[in-house]
Amino acid sequence: MIDLSLDEVRARVAPILARHEGKDGVLISLLQDVQEEFGFLEASAMQAVADDLMLPVSHLYGVASFYSQFYFEPRGKHIVKVCTGTACHIRGAPAIQARLEEQLGIKPGETTGDLKFTLETVNCVGCCALAPVVSINDRVLNRREQRKLKSWIETERSDAPEAEEVAT
Amino acid sequence: MKRLRNVAALEKLRATLEKEPKPGIEVRVCCGTGCRAAGADEVRQAFVDEIERKGLDATVTTSGCQGLCERGPLVAVESKGLFHLGVDPSDVGPIVDLTLDRGQPIDRLLHHTSEGETVPWRDDLPFYQKQERVILRNCGRIEPTDILDAIRVGAYAGLAKVLDGMSPEDVIEEVKASGLRGRGGAGFPTGRKWEGCRAQPSGPKYVICNGDEGDPGAFMDRSVLEGDPHSVIEGMIIAAYAIGDVADGFIYVRAEYPLAVANLTTALAQAEELGLLGKNILGSGLNFRISIKKGAGAFVCGESTALMYSIEGRRGMPRQTPPRSVEAGLWAQPTVLNNVKSLALVPVILSQGADGFSKIGTEGSKGTQVFALTGKVRNTGLVEVPMGITINELVYEIGGGTLDDIPCKAVQIGGPSGGCIPRSLFDTPIDFDSLQEVGAMMGSGGLVVMDETDCMVSIARYFLAFTQQESCGKCTPCRVGTYRMLEIMDRIVEGKGEPEDLDRLQELGEWIRETALCALGKSAPNPILTTIRHFRDEYEAHVVEKRCPAGVCYSPGRYRIVEEECMLCGLCQDVCEDDAVRESREHYAIDAELCIGCGKCYAVCPAEAIVIETEALEEAETEVPV
Numbered sequence: 001m002i003d004l005s006l007d008e009v010r011a012r013v014a015p016i017l018a019r020h021e022g023k024d025g026v027l028i029s030l031l032q033d034v035q036e037e038f039g040f041l042e043a044s045a046m047q048a049v050a051d052d053l054m055l056p057v058s059h060l061y062g063v064a065s066f067y068s069q070f071y072f073e074p075r076g077k078h079i080v081k082v083c084t085g086t087a088c089h090i091r092g093a094p095a096i097q098a099r100l101e102e103q104l105g106i107k108p109g110e111t112t113g114d115l116k117f118t119l120e121t122v123n124c125v126g127c128c129a130l131a132p133v134v135s136i137n138d139r140v141l142n143r144r145e146q147r148k149l150k151s152w153i154e155t156e157r158s159d160a161p162e163a164e165e166v167a168t
Numbered sequence: 169m170k171r172l173r174n175v176a177a178l179e180k181l182r183a184t185l186e187k188e189p190k191p192g193i194e195v196r197v198c199c200g201t202g203c204r205a206a207g208a209d210e211v212r213q214a215f216v217d218e219i220e221r222k223g224l225d226a227t228v229t230t231s232g233c234q235g236l237c238e239r240g241p242l243v244a245v246e247s248k249g250l251f252h253l254g255v256d257p258s259d260v261g262p263i264v265d266l267t268l269d270r271g272q273p274i275d276r277l278l279h280h281t282s283e284g285e286t287v288p289w290r291d292d293l294p295f296y297q298k299q300e301r302v303i304l305r306n307c308g309r310i311e312p313t314d315i316l317d318a319i320r321v322g323a324y325a326g327l328a329k330v331l332d333g334m335s336p337e338d339v340i341e342e343v344k345a346s347g348l349r350g351r352g353g354a355g356f357p358t359g360r361k362w363e364g365c366r367a368q369p370s371g372p373k374y375v376i377c378n379g380d381e382g383d384p385g386a387f388m389d390r391s392v393l394e395g396d397p398h399s400v401i402e403g404m405i406i407a408a409y410a411i412g413d414v415a416d417g418f419i420y421v422r423a424e425y426p427l428a429v430a431n432l433t434t435a436l437a438q439a440e441e442l443g444l445l446g447k448n449i450l451g452s453g454l455n456f457r458i459s460i461k462k463g464a465g466a467f468v469c470g471e472s473t474a475l476m477y478s479i480e481g482r483r484g485m486p487r488q489t490p491p492r493s494v495e496a497g498l499w500a501q502p503t504v505l506n507n508v509k510s511l512a513l514v515p516v517i518l519s520q521g522a523d524g525f526s527k528i529g530t531e532g533s534k535g536t537q538v539f540a541l542t543g544k545v546r547n548t549g550l551v552e553v554p555m556g557i558t559i560n561e562l563v564y565e566i567g568g569g570t571l572d573d574i575p576c577k578a579v580q581i582g583g584p585s586g587g588c589i590p591r592s593l594f595d596t597p598i599d600f601d602s603l604q605e606v607g608a609m610m611g612s613g614g615l616v617v618m619d620e621t622d623c624m625v626s627i628a629r630y631f632l633a634f635t636q637q638e639s640c641g642k643c644t645p646c647r648v649g650t651y652r653m654l655e656i657m658d659r660i661v662e663g664k665g666e667p668e669d670l671d672r673l674q675e676l677g678e679w680i681r682e683t684a685l686c687a688l689g690k691s692a693p694n695p696i697l698t699t700i701r702h703f704r705d706e707y708e709a710h711v712v713e714k715r716c717p718a719g720v721c722y723s724p725g726r727y728r729i730v731e732e733e734c735m736l737c738g739l740c741q742d743v744c745e746d747d748a749v750r751e752s753r754e755h756y757a758i759d760a761e762l763c764i765g766c767g768k769c770y771a772v773c774p775a776e777a778i779v780i781e782t783e784a785l786e787e788a789e790t791e792v793p794v
Binding site for chain 1: 466
C-alpha cells in the first residue's frame with residue numbers, strides 16, 4: 001500500500017477532477033485517470049472523487065467493479081499477460097499459462113508478494129500470427145524473447161541489472 | 169494547416185496534393201499490431217538510418233495493417249511495388265544497397281510458391297488475389313497519422329459529394345439502395361436504421377461508432393481504426409448529416425487498443441483543424457464533434473444498450489428493447505450506433521454511388537466483409553473478401569491451407585457467439601443468411617481454423633467459459649443458465665459426463681436462446697448447439713466411451729501400465745498427486761476412477777511402461793487389482 005496523507009491524495013486528484021468538471025458521463029474516464037495516477041484505485045482517492053461528485057463512494061465501487069480493468073490493489077512492477085484468445089488457445093495458451101503460474105507462483109489476477117509480477121490473462125491482443133502470445137507491460141514478446149522468459153523471471157526476481165533486456 | 173471554408177477548397181487541396189512530386193523511392197513499413205510485435209519499429213528505424221547514411225533519395229513511411237501478419241514485418245518498396253516479407257533489421261542493409269539503389273529485390277525475402285516460383289509483387293501474392301479491399305482500401309497504403317495522405321487518396325470525397333447538393337433524404341436513400349447491412353454481426357440494414365432515427369421528432373440525437381471489439385481472436389475493427397481512422401470519421405459525419413439534429417458523436421474503443429486511441433486522437437485533431445469537424449463543417453452549417461470513449465474491459469459493452477450506459481458512466485448492463493436505440497438511446501435520446509466497418513463503408517457508397525457497391529456480394533448480402541483469419545492456418549492475417557465467397561476459398565486459397573498440412577476439421581466463425589462449421593460444409597458461401605442456415609453467424613468477422621488435433625468439445629467449452637465469465641448477471645437465463653451449461657461441459661471434458669448430458673445441454677441451450685435479455689445471452693449457447701449438431705460423434709465419444717478422439721481432454725482411464733514392461737520402481741506412485749496408482753505384490757496399476765490424466769506418471773516412467781490408450785479399453789476400466 002502507498003502511504004499518503006489524505007491531503008496529498010486530494011492534491012493529486014484535484015487536477016483530474018478539474019479536467020472533467022462540468023461534463024456528462026465522465027465517471028469512467030475519471031476513474032481511468034485516477035488509476036493512471038495511482039496505479040490502482042486507491043481507497044482514499046476514491047473517497048476524494050466521491051466527495052467531489054457528491055456521490056456515495058459505494059456508487060463508484062459499483063461502477064468500477066463491473067469493469068475488469070479497474071484494480072483495487074497495487075499491481076506488480078511487471079504485468080505479465082497471457083493471451084487466451086481463440087487463436088492462442090488452440091495454439092497452446094493453456095500450457096503457457098500453467099507454466100507461468102508455476103514459475104511465478106501466482107494465479108491470473110494475482111500479484112507476487114514482492115510486488116514484482118502481476119499475472120493476467122487477456123482476450124486478444126490482435127497479433128494472432130504470433131500465437132501463443134505473451135506480453136510484458138503491454139509489449140508483445142517475439143518468439144525469441146518468449147523462449148527466454150523463464151530466465152528473465154529468475155533474474156528479475158533476484159534483482160539483477162541485466163534483466164531489463166526483455167522487459168522494457 | 170488552413171481551415172477549409174467549403175467543398176471547393178477541399179477539392180482544391182486534394183488536387184494540389186495529387187500534383188505534389190512523389191519522393192524518388194518510398195519504403196513503406198507495415199506498423200500494424202502484428203508487424204510491430206514482430207519488430208517493425210526496429211526495421212523502420214534501421215531504414216531511416218541506413219538511407220540517411222547512404223544519402224539516397226528515398227523516404228520511409230509507415231502504414232496500418234497490410235494484412236499478411238504471419239509473414240511480418242512487411243516492407244513494401246512502393247514505387248516498384250516490391251514486397252519483402254519477414255524483414256529483420258539485419259536485412260535492411262542489403263535491401264537499401266540492392267533494391268533501393270540498384271533495383272534488385274532480395275530473393276530470400278520474397279514470397280515463393282510451393283512450386284518454387286518467386287512472387288515479387290504484392291498484388292500477385294495468392295493471399296491478395298481473391299481479396300477485394302473496400303473497407304481496408306486505405307489500410308496499409310496511407311500514413312494513418314497524416315490527414316493529407318488520406319485526402320490525397322480520396323478521404324472525405326464522399327462527404328464533399330454529400331454536402332455539395334445532396335439532401336439528408338438523398339443520403340439515406342443512397343445507403344438504402346446500396347443494401348448495406350451492419351457489419352457488427354446482426355446485419356440490420358444501415359439505411360433503415362438511419363431513417364428510423366431521422367424520423368424521431370425530439371433532439372438532440374447522437375451518433376456512436378462501436379469499436380468495442382471484444383471477441384477473442386478478432387482484430388478487424390482495430391486494424392481499421394489504427395490504419396485508416398479518417399474513413400470512420402467521415403462515415404460518422406455523413407451519418408450525422410443524414411440523421412439531422414446531431415451535435416455529438418462518440419467512438420467507443422476497447423481499452424486494450426492504445427494505438428487505435430492514439431491514431432484516432434491525432435486524426436480527430438487534424439480533421440478539426442481543417443474544418444471537417446466542429447462548427448459549420450465545410451461551410452455547410454453542419455455542426456458536429458466527435459469524442460473518444462475508452463472502454464474499461466467488459467465484453468458485454470459491445471452490446472448497443474450496454475455500450476450506451478457505459479458512455480453515460482454507468483455499469484454496462486444491457487436493457488430490454490423496445491424502445492430501440494434509434495428511439496431512446498444515449499441519455500434516452502434518439503441514437504444511431506454503427507460498427508466501425510459499416511461506417512468505413514459509408515464514404516465509398518456515397519462517393520462511388522450505391523450501384524458500384526451493390527455489384528459486389530450476393531443478393532441478400534452486399535459488399536465485402538473483413539475477417540481475422542487465425543488458428544491453424546498458414547497465412548494468419550487480415551483479409552477482406554466479397555460476400556458469397558466460400559469457406560473453402562477463404563481457408564485454402566487465401567489462407568494457404570492448414571499449418572503442417574494436418575487435415576482441417578472445422579472453422580469457427582463469428583466469435584464466441586458464433587458456431588462451428590465442419591469441413592463437409594466448406595462449400596457454404598459466406599453471407600449473412602447462408603451462415604445462419606448452418607447454425608453459425610457472421611458476427612463481427614473472427615474466423616478460426618481448427619485441424620484434426622483440436623477437440624470440438626473442448627473448443628465449445630472454451631467459448632462457453634468465455635461468455636459465462638462475461639455475463640453481466642442481470643438476467644437469470646444467462647447468469648445461471650450458462651453457468652449450469654458450463655458445469656455440464658466441465659464434467660464432459662473431465663470424462664465424467666453421461667449420455668443424458670447432451671439432451672440437457674440442448675434443452676438448456678434452447679431455453680437460454682429463447683429467454684435471455686440481450687444478444688450476448690441469446691447467442692451464448694451457439695458454440696455448444698452447433699458442435700452438438702455437427703460433431704455429435706465427438707460428444708458421444710466423451711460421454712459414452714469416456715475418451716477424447718483428439719486426445720486433448722483429460723480422460724481418466726486412458727493411462728495404463730503395461731505389466732510386462734514395468735520394472736516395479738514405484739516412481740509413478742510417488743509422483744501421482746491423486747493416489748491413482750495402486751500397488752499390490754508385484755504389480756502396479758492405475759485406478760481409472762481416481763486418475764485425472766495429468767500425465768506425470770507417463771513422463772517419469774524410466775521403462776516407458778505407461779501407455780496412453782487412444783481407444784477406450786474395456787479391461788482398463790474394470791481391471792483394478794488391489
